[in-house]
Amino acid sequence: MMDDRxxxxxxxxxxxxPSGGAGIQADLKAFSALGAYGTSVITALTAQNTCGVRGVHPVPVEFIRLQLDTLLDDVMIDAVKIGMVASREVAETIRDALQSRRPRWIVLDPVMVAKSGDILVDDAGIAAVREVLVPLADLITPNLPEAAVLLATPTATSRDEMLAMAPGLAGLGAESVLLKGGHLDDEDCPDLLVESGRATWLAGTRIATSNLHGTGCSLSSAIAAHLAQGDTLPQAIAAAKQWLEAALIESRRLDVGQGHGPVHHFHRWW
Ligand SMILES: Nc1ncnc2c1ncn2[C@@H]1O[C@H](COP(=O)(O)OP(=O)(O)OP(=O)(O)O)[C@@H](O)[C@H]1O
Ligand SMILES: Cc1ncc(CO)c(N)n1
Structure with missing residues (x-):
C-alpha cells in the first residue's frame, strides 16, 4: 500500500x-519505533551500564554549538527533546540555537540522576536548566526527585503531595508539566499533567519489572515523536504512555545486563 504521509x-x-537503554540511544530508538526520523546532538559521553555510571565526559560547549548549528542550518526539525544538560554554558548554547530556529515543539526531560542513583548533573547544572531551558519548553517531564529539586521542596510521597506541587511546577515557566509518579511507593504509577493551571491525573498500572533504565528518556522522546506527527499534547502523552507500558512488559524478552535493564523499544516490530 502506498503511504504518502x-x-x-x-x-x-x-x-x-553505551548500554543503549537511556540517553541518546533510547531517544533514537523511541523516535524510530514511533514513526519519526531521529537526529541527535550529543552533550556528553557517559561510561555507564545497567548497574551504574563510572564516568562522564562532557563534550566541549563549542563543539555542542557546532553540532547544533551544522544540523539546524540544514535540517528542519519539527520537535526536539532535551535530556542531559550539565552546565550553564551548554544550557545557554542550546537556548540560543533553538531561539533562532525554533522547532514547533520543545520537550525537556530535566535529567539529574540515573536509575542506579548516580548523579549525572550537579546543582549548578540543574539551576541552569531551570533558569535557562525550562521557560522555553512546551512540556517538562520531571520525576518526583527532579520536581523536588526544581522547586527546592521535599520529594512528594503521595498523590496529595504531588497535587500540592502543581502550582509551583506551573510557575516554573514551561507551558505544561508532566509530573511522573514512577517513584511513588504505590501499587499504581499515576502521572499528573499540569496544563494551563489545570491538573489532570493520568492513570498507569505499575508493572513488576526491574527493567526501568531509561523509562524517563524513552517517555519524553515518545511524546516528542507523537507531537511531531500532529498529536495534541494530551494525545501524545497518552500514546507515549501506552507504548511505554507495553515496552516495559515486553522487556522480559531482553537479556541486557545485571542491573536495571532497558525497556523493549521495538516491541511492535520484533
Ligand atoms: N514499574 C512501572 N510500571 C509502569 N510504569 C512505570 C513504572 N515505573 C515508571 N513508570 C512510568 O514510566 C514513566 C517514567 O517514569 P519514571 O518516574 O520512571 O521516570 P524517570 O525516573 O525519569 O526515568 P529514568 O531516570 O530512568 O529515565 C512514567 O510515565 C511512569 O509513570
Ligand atoms: C546519558 C543519560 N541520560 C539520561 C539518563 C537518565 O535515565 C541516563 N541514565 N543516562
Missing part, C-alpha cells in the same frame, strides 16, 4: 549511554 524530523539533545 510526510515523516517528521525529531532531534534529541542529550548524553550517550
Amino acid at each position: 510526510p515523516i517528521p524530523n525529531v532531534l534529541t539533545i542529550a548524553g550517550s549511554d
Whole structure:
C-alpha cells in the first residue's frame, strides 16, 4: 500500500549511554519505533551500564554549538527533546540555537540522576536548566526527585503531595508539566499533567519489572515523536504512555545486563 504521509524530523539533545537503554540511544530508538526520523546532538559521553555510571565526559560547549548549528542550518526539525544538560554554558548554547530556529515543539526531560542513583548533573547544572531551558519548553517531564529539586521542596510521597506541587511546577515557566509518579511507593504509577493551571491525573498500572533504565528518556522522546506527527499534547502523552507500558512488559524478552535493564523499544516490530 502506498503511504504518502510526510515523516517528521525529531532531534534529541542529550548524553550517550553505551548500554543503549537511556540517553541518546533510547531517544533514537523511541523516535524510530514511533514513526519519526531521529537526529541527535550529543552533550556528553557517559561510561555507564545497567548497574551504574563510572564516568562522564562532557563534550566541549563549542563543539555542542557546532553540532547544533551544522544540523539546524540544514535540517528542519519539527520537535526536539532535551535530556542531559550539565552546565550553564551548554544550557545557554542550546537556548540560543533553538531561539533562532525554533522547532514547533520543545520537550525537556530535566535529567539529574540515573536509575542506579548516580548523579549525572550537579546543582549548578540543574539551576541552569531551570533558569535557562525550562521557560522555553512546551512540556517538562520531571520525576518526583527532579520536581523536588526544581522547586527546592521535599520529594512528594503521595498523590496529595504531588497535587500540592502543581502550582509551583506551573510557575516554573514551561507551558505544561508532566509530573511522573514512577517513584511513588504505590501499587499504581499515576502521572499528573499540569496544563494551563489545570491538573489532570493520568492513570498507569505499575508493572513488576526491574527493567526501568531509561523509562524517563524513552517517555519524553515518545511524546516528542507523537507531537511531531500532529498529536495534541494530551494525545501524545497518552500514546507515549501506552507504548511505554507495553515496552516495559515486553522487556522480559531482553537479556541486557545485571542491573536495571532497558525497556523493549521495538516491541511492535520484533
Ligand atoms: N514499574 C512501572 N510500571 C509502569 N510504569 C512505570 C513504572 N515505573 C515508571 N513508570 C512510568 O514510566 C514513566 C517514567 O517514569 P519514571 O518516574 O520512571 O521516570 P524517570 O525516573 O525519569 O526515568 P529514568 O531516570 O530512568 O529515565 C512514567 O510515565 C511512569 O509513570
Ligand atoms: C546519558 C543519560 N541520560 C539520561 C539518563 C537518565 O535515565 C541516563 N541514565 N543516562
